[in-house]
Structures are given as C-alpha cells and as structure tokens.
Amino acid sequence: MKYWLLKTEPDAFSIDDLEHLPHQTTSWEGVRNYQARNLIREMSKDDMAFFYHSSCQFPGVVGVVKIVKTAYPDGTALNPSSPYYDPKSSEQQPRWYQVDVQLVKKFRQPILLQQLRSISALQEFILLRKGNRLSILPVTEEQWHRICQMAVIL
DNA sequence: GCCAACGTTGGC
C-alpha cells in the first residue's frame, strides 16, 4: 500500500464539499502537471492519501481519502467547454489522467502546515520543501504514521 | 497583493 497527499484549494473544492457528495466520492480531475500526472498513474486501489487545503488562511492536512478507482483518462481535457480543456489531448492518446477518491476521515481539527513544520521527523517531507508546488506528492509510510499520530493527539 | 520558486513555451 502506498501513501499520497492531494492538494486542493478549499475555495474551489474542500473536504466539506467532498463530505456532502453522494458516496463521499469524487474524481480527482484537472491535474495538468506531468510530474503529478505520473504519480496519479502510480496509484493503486486502496492507497491512502491526505487531503490538503492550500492557498487559504489555514493551510494544512484536513483529512484522509482512499483511492477507489485507479487512473483513467481525464474527461475534462477532452471537453472544449471545460476550463481544463487541453486540445493536445485526445481519446486515442489521452495526455491527462484522473483517479476516484472516497472520504475516509475528516479530522476534527486540521493539522496545520505550521505544525507540520515544527516536527523534526518530517524534515524530508516534500510538502515542506522550499518552493514545493507539486499538487500530488508521495508520502512515506513513516511520514504517514507520524502525521496520523498528530491527528489522534489533536 | 507580493514575490520566490518552479514549470512550460517557443525562438533560435
């Protein structure tokens, strides 16, 4: 089993939005970065991912989701009326991929970026690296458990 | 709103 972190801007799509969807499930579409795309394709069914709120007043990990459907072509790339439309993608040769994720747990309190930075065991965490902009990133098992511990303590 | 850092594009 592998672990991931998925970023989203809560103004666009938050964990509360996910919580209120049917089956608390959504497709993670609109990823338009090759590195993130490649990570999407490495995801397996039942992999776990942190749900992260970025570009907001209190950035941080707000919950956990799991991968319920592995990578398949991102339909928004093929839809001219979508803001994510990419004319260079086609049904024959899809350029972008999405997975489906389901809510597992919304933390009672978010684990703020500020708190994550204060943990020495997370020094290598990609999220905390200067200039990190990747919207999907791998999390090691150790990092995963460390952050889950924090969620229990809160 | 600022700005550092990074990704992408396109001319050469």
Place this chain on the structure above:
DNA sequence: GCCAACGTTGGC
C-alpha cells in the same frame, strides 16, 4: 538543446 520570457503556485 539552450535559455529568456512568461505563467502558475502557494505561503505569507
């Protein structure tokens, strides 16, 4: 293949 210009991300 280089690299300048531009666009985007995201914390602050």
